[in-house]
Amino acid sequence: MLPLLLASSSVYRRELLSRLHLPFICSSPDIDESHHENESAEELVKRLAEQKARALAASHPGYLIIGSDQVAALDGRIIGKPHTFENAREQLLTASGKRVSFLTGLALLNSETGSCQVDCVPFTVHMRELDAERIERYLRVEQPYDCAGSFKAEGLGVSLFQSTEGSDATSLIGLPLIRLVDMLLAEGVQIP
Incomplete structure (x- = not known):
């Protein structure tokens, strides 16, 4: 079996991949993650996931390289990581209900x-009706400024949900393990 490389510095993706009990290493690719004009959200995440993997191919010959990227979309508009309390509060107020x-x-x-x-891999979250006070309490406790949405x-964060729908809840955290297992099996990887 070829060794695995996770093309990411995300602690969330690392924790998810470790669930498969397969040895792997991590390396963070340096790519331009800009959104191209007229590019759909699906096209964007597929392009970036592949670019992340390909960016490390030359320096890691003989590896299976996993690339992943995620965006959130609200009202037909891509929303990214908020980075600040104010941006996160605005995103959650807009997403309410x-x-x-x-x-x-x-x-x-x-x-x-x-x-x-x-x-x-798509996943949908139906948000509860949220008021400013509840949002601010949540943000002060969890500080999710590096998380899309x-x-x-x-x-x-699950306390903000009314319901969810999708085939793989791990995709919501940033690495769809069910689909990844399919891909690894197709490459002949034996999953414990």
């Missing part, structure tokens, strides 16, 4: 053969 779509791009590149599997689904 609405549906937020998360699209997670996933790529598995065999750097030995050049073969690359790429997919996009301004919440941590693996933590207290």
